[in-house]
Amino acid sequence: MTQDDLYAPIAEIYDFSYNDFLDDVDFYDNLARAVDGPILELGVGSGRVAIPLAQAGYEVMGIDNSPTMLEQARLRLEAEGAGEGSLELVEGEMTEFGFERQFGMVFCAANTFQHMLTTKDQADCLRCAAKSLAPRGIFAMSIRSPVTVDWDEVDAPAPLLLDWTRTDPATGELVMKMVAAEADPARMVRKLTYIYDRVRRDGQLRRNVFVTELRYSTQAEITLLLQQCGLRVTHVYGDYDLTPVGIGDNLVFVARAEASA
Numbered sequence: 001m002t003q004d005d006l007y008a009p010i011a012e013i014y015d016f017s018y019n020d021f022l023d024d025v026d027f028y029d030n031l032a033r034a035v036d037g038p039i040l041e042l043g044v045g046s047g048r049v050a051i052p053l054a055q056a057g058y059e060v061m062g063i064d065n066s067p068t069m070l071e072q073a074r075l076r077l078e079a080e081g082a083g084e085g086s087l088e089l090v091e092g093e094m095t096e097f098g099f100e101r102q103f104g105m106v107f108c109a110a111n112t113f114q115h116m117l118t119t120k121d122q123a124d125c126l127r128c129a130a131k132s133l134a135p136r137g138i139f140a141m142s143i144r145s146p147v148t149v150d151w152d153e154v155d156a157p158a159p160l161l162l163d164w165t166r167t168d169p170a171t172g173e174l175v176m177k178m179v180a181a182e183a184d185p186a187r188m189v190r191k192l193t194y195i196y197d198r199v200r201r202d203g204q205l206r207r208n209v210f211v212t213e214l215r216y217s218t219q220a221e222i223t224l225l226l227q228q229c230g231l232r233v234t235h236v237y238g239d240y241d242l243t244p245v246g247i248g249d250n251l252v253f254v255a256r257a258e259a260s261a
Contacts, residue, residue, distance in 0.1 A: 006115075007045070010210045011068035013196050015046050015076065016168060017177060021110075024142065025052050027240040028107055031254065032058055035104030037134050042094045042125070042141075043112035047073035047087065055083030061099070063092045095124040102134035108141035114214035117189060119225070122217075126229035133257040139231050142240070142252040146216035151185040158182045160195065174199040188216045219251055231255040 007014065028049055032039055037059075041050045044062025046069050054060045054077075064070050070089050077087055094108075094116070106129045116122040129139050158180040165176045175198050182191040194210040217225075223233050233255045239248025 005066050005068055006212060007066040007210070008068045009208050010194065010196060011046070011066070011072050013175070013198075013208060014069065014072065015048070016166075016175065017196070018048060021048070024109055024240045025049055027252070028105075028109065028140065029053060029056055031107070031138055031140055032056075032105055035134075035136070035138055037104030037137075038101065040099075040103040040106045040129075040132060042106065042108040042129065043115070044073060044089065045069045045112075047076050047089075049109045050087055051077055051080060051082070054085035054087040055081070057084040059086050061088045061090060061103070063090045063094065063097055065091065065093050067091060095121050095128070097128050097132070099132060103132050103137060104134055105138045105140070106132055107139065110142065111144050111214060113141050114143050114216065115212070117187075117213060117215045122215075122225055123229055126226060126231060130230040130257060135257065137257045139226070139255045139257070140253065142250050143217060143222070144214070145238075145245075145249055145251050146188065146218060147246075148249045149183060149190055149216060151183050153183050154185060158193070160193075168198070171198075172201055189213050190216065217251075219245060222251065222253060226253065226255050227258075230258040232258050 032053060039053060039058050039060045041060065041062045044050045044064045047062065050060050050062045062073065070091055073089055113125070116125055133139060160178050160180045163177040163179050165174065168175050175196060178195040180193040184191065191211070191213050196208040198206040219236055226233050233253060235254040236245055237243060237252040238245045239250050240252060245251065
């Protein structure tokens with residue numbers, strides 16, 4: 001699967017937008033404590049999860065197909081350091097990767113797996129993950145539950161809604177984030193348009209636009225797909241605090257390499 005650098009329009013503002021989201025860092029840290037060997041993050045982005053894991057002492061590798069996001073991760077790593085651990089950043093596709101070494105844990109944080117828009121891409125990604133795991137290795141990922149989406153709003157106008165307004169402490173600029181969402185139930189895909197407006201102190205406006213699609217899957221679909229790819233599901237949660245499915249907005253999967261059974 002090849003594609004343009006999807007995140008290039010918002011790479012410089014990504015951390016400012018999502019840096020306060022830390023809900024899943026402890027979750028992946030706790031899983032990493034249960035395995036031996038290095039850790040691989042799929043869709044590492046700017047290192048939001050990978051860098052704290054490295055700082056906690058783990059040997060981490062991150063793969064991403066966005067050169068601009070990887071550059072942000074390198075800048076962040078240079079500024080914050082890797083602590084007692086390490087972080088290696090690699091440009092590559094989540095659907096076709098392989099390394100000579102094996103990993104104690106492979107994970108895909110936030111909604112990154114939902115960028116796989118077809119079952120084939122999903123399966124290719126999971127097969128690569130399974131082959132990369134050491135015996136008794138853990139695979140983990142989270143996606144948004146499809147019940148959080150109103151799939152009846154087909155062909156309806158997509159309102160552009162203000163998500164938040166913040167002041168960038170580095171520049172003093174006023175930043176507004178707006179989002180519009182369109183549902184495509186036939187594909188179980190949601191098209192999202194993000195608009196970031198930066199207002200300078202002199203009133204000048206700079207706009208960044210980011211358009212992406214995310215595919216939604218049910219718990220049963222992902223569980224079957226994981227099993228078919230050699231990953232045995234051990235737990236499914238509704239959120240990172242281990243709440244049951246149906247209480248949180250997410251589906252958080254934990255699986256083991258089938259060979260570890």
